[in-house]
Amino acid sequence: GAGVSQSPSNKVTEKGKDVELRCDPISGHTALYWYRQSLGQGLEFLIYFQGNSAPDKSGLPSDRFSAERTGGSVSTLTIQRTQQEDSAVYLCASSQGGRGNGELFFGEGSRLTVL
Amino acid sequence: GESVGLHLPTLSVQEGDNSIINCAYSNSASDYFIWYKQESGKGPQFIIDIRSNMDKRQGQRVTVLLNKTVKHLSLQIAATQPGDSAVYFCAERSYSSASKIIFGSGTRLSIRP
Numbered sequence: 001g002a003g004v005s006q007s008p009s010n011k012v013t014e015k016g017k018d019v020e021l022r023c024d025p026i027s028g029h030t031a032l033y034w035y036r037q038s039l040g041q042g043l044e045f046l047i048y049f050q051g052n053s054a055p056d057k058s059g060l061p062s063d064r065f066s067a068e069r070t071g072g073s074v075s076t077l078t079i080q081r082t083q084q085e086d087s088a089v090y091l092c093a094s095s096q097g098g099r100g101n102g103e104l105f106f107g108e109g110s111r112l113t114v115l
Numbered sequence: 116g117e118s119v120g121l122h123l124p125t126l127s128v129q130e131g132d133n134s135i136i137n138c139a140y141s142n143s144a145s146d147y148f149i150w151y152k153q154e155s156g157k158g159p160q161f162i163i164d165i166r167s168n169m170d171k172r173q174g175q176r177v178t179v180l181l182n183k184t185v186k187h188l189s190l191q192i193a194a195t196q197p198g199d200s201a202v203y204f205c206a207e208r209s210y211s212s213a214s215k216i217i218f219g220s221g222t223r224l225s226i227r228p
Contacts, residue, residue: 042204104151
């Protein structure tokens with residue numbers, strides 16, 4: 001597609017349920033990022049992929065969070081046993097990669113509400 | 116830990132005036148800085164970037180200034196327009212952290228007619 005696509009755009013779930021958020025990056029972009037943004041806050045780094053590997057997982061808040069990327073394209077962020085504090089907008093971004101490229105192309109996010 | 120922060124959480128500017136948004140960073144190893152704009156309900160959008168071997172870079176109506184001595188970054192928007200209303204984030208990356216890009220907390224820019 002022309003831009004980064006995320007789904008679902010909105011997800012309401014009950015505490016304790018698992019959720020999966022999907023990101024479809026721009027075709028040909030090797031780098032993929034996940035960020036979390038709470039209401040009125042900045043972007044919290046979660047994880048970064050270069051190809052299918054994740055050199056940096058340091059931002060994942062707990063072991064309930066995991067992410068994978070297959071075929072160097074689509075990525076899935078999974079949150080197990082959701083808690084209310086997981087409520088936020090989860091943003092995915094992709095870039096052409098490389099050290100000199102800080103131009104990330106963001107999707108419109110997946111808004112997660114945990115009741 | 117590493118952090119990027121902003122001096123002013125909100126900024127109100129008269130339409131047509133210039134806007135200056137400031138940012139402080141704490142990681143002296145940061146070698147690359149980026150400004151993003153986020154409109155309501157959308158993902159952030161790249162505005163301009165600057166490497167640590169530069170102290171100024173200009174784009175269309177925007178200028179980024181970098182002062183490594185005091186670890187300060189600013190974004191100047193000339194002739195501010197209503198469409199400039201958004202939240203602006205500075206972001207940084209350190210040479211040692213590969214492509215991990217850390218965002219600051221943001222400044223909301225509002226334009227007075």
